[in-house]
Amino acid sequence: MGLGGMGSRIARRLADAGHELTVWNRTRSKADALGVPVADTPAAAAAGSEVVITMVADPLALQTVTEGPEGVAAGAGDETTLIDMSTVGPAAIERLRGVVSAPLLDAPVLGSLSEAESGTLHIFVGGEREDYERWQGLLSVLGTPIRVGPSGAGASAKLVANTTLVDVIATIGEALALAEALGLSRDAAFAVLATTALGDQAERRRPALESGEFPPRFPLRLARKDADLIAEQGLDLRVTDAARSWLHEATDDDQDYSAVLRVILERATRR
Numbered sequence: 308m309g310l311g312g313m314g315s316r317i318a319r320r321l322a323d324a325g326h327e328l329t330v331w332n333r334t335r336s337k338a339d340a341l342g343v344p345v346a347d348t349p350a351a352a353a354a355g356s357e358v359v360i361t362m363v364a365d366p367l368a369l370q371t372v373t374e375g376p377e378g379v380a381a382g383a384g385d386e387t388t389l390i391d392m393s394t395v396g397p398a399a400i401e402r403l404r405g406v407v408s409a410p411l412l413d414a415p416v417l418g419s420l421s422e423a424e425s426g427t428l429h430i431f432v433g434g435e436r437e438d439y440e441r442w443q444g445l446l447s448v449l450g451t452p453i454r455v456g457p458s459g460a461g462a463s464a465k466l467v468a469n470t471t472l473v474d475v476i477a478t479i480g481e482a483l484a485l486a487e488a489l490g491l492s493r494d495a496a497f498a499v500l501a502t503t504a505l506g507d508q509a510e511r512r513r514p515a516l517e518s519g520e521f522p523p524r525f526p527l528r529l530a531r532k533d534a535d536l537i538a539e540q541g542l543d544l545r546v547t548d549a550a551r552s553w554l555h556e557a558t559d560d561d562q563d564y565s566a567v568l569r570v571i572l573e574r575a576t577r578r
């Protein structure tokens with residue numbers, strides 16, 4: 308369920324590996340494009356399935372797809388395992404646990420479109436060990452699963468990973484803004500960054516920054532959603548709060564999250 312950038316690639320990989328799929332997506336045309344059976348509702352897709360994989364945008368989307376008379380929970384039998392791969396945070400998984408009687412794994416992923424396509428995602432799994440062992444082979448079609456703890460631990464692990472993601476992009480942006488304000492050329496700034504712990508990341512972002520085009524892999528709106536999920540944990544995480552404030556100033560929702568670099572460079576002017 309959920310055939311956006313990530314879900315469509317996951318579905319394609321599973322189909323190519325010989326699994327029999329029924330898919331569902333809110334926007335039906337994306338489901339039709341896959342060339343496998345399409346269900347009219349999440350409940351209908353779940354009915355009779357051994358395993359249901361959800362890969363949707365955010366906690367609200369997960370509720371919409373899993374709850375109510377047309378949701379996954381209404382169609383899944385006790386023998387159906389539900390694997391949620393969306394990045395939704397531990398509270399959404401706890402809510403889902405209250406809704407489904409079936410075994411549940413939370414299994415969000417690190418890696419983007421190309422990793423989903425090539426089956427090289429890192430998959431952080433929370434849930435019962437026996438459920439994990441049962442579905443480890445299936446998840447291995449998509450990447451490298453690691454069981455990080457009980458239910459909700461995968462969702463938590465993903466927030467930990469994405470804290471580094473949003474913090475690093477903001478740090479690179481601020482370093483470049485500082486370089487510019489101090490009169491260093493862009494070349495010199497990147498040469499300096501190359502000698503630091505963030506050298507690889509800075510170099511990776513350079514072509515987009517220089518061309519001014521940020522084709523979406525991980526859209527900005529999803530990075531902002533993740534920064535919000537981290538903030539909801541209620542900790543005094545000052546660096547991540549600062550990165551989040553930059554993501555909230557950026558409006559290029561459907562561009563890659565690295566488009567926040569442009570916003571930082573435009574706005575981190577002298578006070």
Ligand SMILES: NC(=O)c1ccc[n+]([C@@H]2O[C@H](COP(=O)([O-])OP(=O)(O)OC[C@H]3O[C@@H](n4cnc5c(N)ncnc54)[C@H](OP(=O)(O)O)[C@@H]3O)[C@@H](O)[C@H]2O)c1
Pocket residue numbers: 308309310311312313314332333334335337362363364365367368369371372392393394395416417418419420524525526529
């Ligand atoms: N893109 C990445 O690089 C990346 C990497 C790691 C993890 N993730 C995470 O993976 C998840 C999916 O990401 P994505 O890149 O595939 O996002 P996406 O391309 O925006 O796709 C989002 C999916 O969620 C569905 N959806 C959104 N709101 C919905 C609602 N209210 N009811 C039902 N369905 C709804 C969309 O349906 P429609 O097609 O109808 O809009 C679409 O299928 C997110 O949690 C994201 O944070 C993404």
